[in-house]
Amino acid sequence: MSTLRELVQQHSTLTEDDIEHLHRLAADWQLLADLSFADLLLWVSTTDAYLEPAYLCVAHIRPTTGPTAYLHDQVGRLLSVEASAHLVAAATAGRIWREGDPEWIDDIPARHEAIPVRNGEKVVAVLGRDTNLAATRAPSQLELAYLRSADDLCRMVAAGSFPPRQPVLADDTSMPRAGDGVIRVAPDGRVDYASPNAQSAYRRLGFSGDLQGMELGPLTSDLADDPLEGAEANERISAALAGASPDRIEVEARSAVILLRALPLRPDGENIGALVLACEVTEVRRRDRALLTKDATIREIHHRVKNNLQTVAALLRLQSRRVTSQEAKSALQESVRRVSSIALVHETLSLSLDETVDFDSIVSKISSMVGEVAGTETVVHLRKEGIFGVLPSPVATPLAMVVTELLQNALEHAYLPGQSGAVTLMAQRDRDTLRVEVADSGQGLPDGFSLQASTRLGLQIVRTLVTSELGGSIDLRPRHGGGTEAVVVVPLTSRGAKTSGHAEVEVS
Missing domain, CATH: 1.20.5 (Single alpha-helices involved in coiled-coils or other helix-helix interfaces)
Incomplete structure (x- = not known):
């Protein structure tokens, strides 16, 4: 399945700034879906030469607080001109469309809404909000507060003030969600509504009363163990009330930690307070x-x-x-x-x-160390080709020994006293394997040489480490054009690194 960016670039003329705005919306729209108890579908107008004007769904998210309206993912779905009339109306008028009657989707009754997504002065997409009506009942106070907040945010989407224009966080795994705790704060800073989970989060911080009517910023500041941390939390809640979109902050008290995120509520430019999400992350x-x-x-x-x-x-x-x-x-x-x-x-x-190492830096130090073994009458140049990259420690430790022994063996035995030459260390890496080759153009291997029968301690160490510790293979053979080459192939998967006694040793 293509990504949002790929679909938009392939089927529309939206600019890079428009695409970034859609990415910011997609990074924040789980909150909007949960508050709405509805599926959200992001539609863009197509410009393909081989397609009639239509709307293409480039992203789809389901709510975690209610049933989905769609049994199947809608990304890639194309609506014809007739079927997308509500999307066209929302985009053309620049307002939220709610005029249609409920429809049946895969035997599920659903209500459609269309919300224009504004970036600056233009509408760049339409957000479909489709609600499953199969389980309709009288809403609770929590559900009414959720829906009220969702409507406020949707009006901000239509006005271009939500999502906030700030970089999407790479790590949003701890981003507070609607189900963690929702607090609505009035423009004067007092709590209008706090969900049960939000009340529980503040009880963990040591507040045993009802949040309703309390000034949330000063209260949070007083509860925090660290006065500076409390003051910062108060400032961020105040910043949201002033229309800014501050970063999330953690507050710790009585060995409990809650993560707070404050969002301004300014539908149609009117300041109606802030929405504070509280997640206990102790x-x-x-x-x-x-x-x-x-x-x-x-x-x-x-x-x-x-x-x-x-x-x-x-x-x-x-x-x-x-x-x-x-x-x-x-x-x-x-x-x-x-x-x-x-x-x-x-x-x-x-x-x-x-537990990983940059093995190229290890190789540089090893090369300097073993370069001292060459005799004073022999001039041998060490060359490195390729990149080893970052390796896990279970591979790096034995491989360092293997490289040391092979380089030392080549420097000591490839060239006779008075000769000069080169020893090349080559690395070739793909996703699953690492191939290491140590080659020289020296006198070559003795007649009848066998790696398995060799009594040299260094070669015995190499063979044992490669086959038992690394689960790989080693081949020590004559080189085309003269000299010797040692080829080690090491699997980089965890299974290969732990394989013992099942590797094949190739000997020419």
Whole structure:
């Protein structure tokens, strides 16, 4: 299914500013649907050369407070000229259309309304408000307050003052909804109506009385544990009463947290007060804080592990300076590099907000570290091609060891003393796999070489890590044109990263 933007761009001549206005409306219209107890359909006039003038539905939302009028999604539905007469009337007159009789939709009686969507001086779309009449009954006080607020907001849509002209929030998961708690505030700041859920939210803050008739801004300020937070909440409610659309704010008192959002109510330019949505988010914030604490603890653990590994590397480095055996000295130096490569990953994880690392920065540090192993008589240039990207820590830690061993093996064994050459590290990544290749143009593999039969510790470590830890495959083979290439293919899915003992090892 195409997105709202794609449908509008393909079938209409609306400008980018008009499309942004429709996006702002779609970001806020769940509130309008819930207050209306009705489905909302966004219609735009088509300009397709192969279609007769008509209206196309580019978005559809159902209410969470009442039954839907449509069993099937209406996005992409095209209304003919005759069927869209009510939409044309609303767009042409620039006013809300309510004159029609109820109609039957899929055996459901429904009432249609058409609300012009104004952006600046022009009507850019029409908002259909279709109400299921099958369960019609005498409305309660709450329902009357909801419908009154919905009508006010619809008149503001027709006048172009709703939704507010501000960026759509990327994270609206905690945006207060109508069912969370609705408070209508008169122009003097006193509460006209508060839903039961709104009353409950303020009781959690410590107010045991009735909100009706109370000055909401000063009351909220007095209840807040933090005076600055309370003063800010009071200012935002006052700003909504003055016609502004302030950002949402959280208020904490007595270990409870409520999220407030204040909207001005100015239908036809008349100031009739504000609509305040109150959502209790105590448990959500408790979990957020617990996650932040755990994240900080995990980062501290990575920092300490990094420090411990660096201490181990330093001790091994000191020991290598004391031994006289060249073979022992080389083994200790290799151990230093292996420990250091793991420490690099933990150092990066200690700075990350999640359990992922930018592996390209790890590779740069590894390349500098292993570049020191080349003999003084051999000049070898390291080159990197491609991008590793961001990797999860279960992949990054063993892969750092694998890259270290393969680069070290190529630098030590590809070229004879006095020779010069290059070693290339290449990365190729798609959505599901990462392919890593270490290639050189040196002397190549010995005759009869077999990776599975190799007794070199470094290659045994690589094979074990790739197949058991990463669930991937490794192929160490002669390179076309001379030299050697090691190809490692690692799955990036969680299933592949945890696979153990089922990977195939390719050996040429």
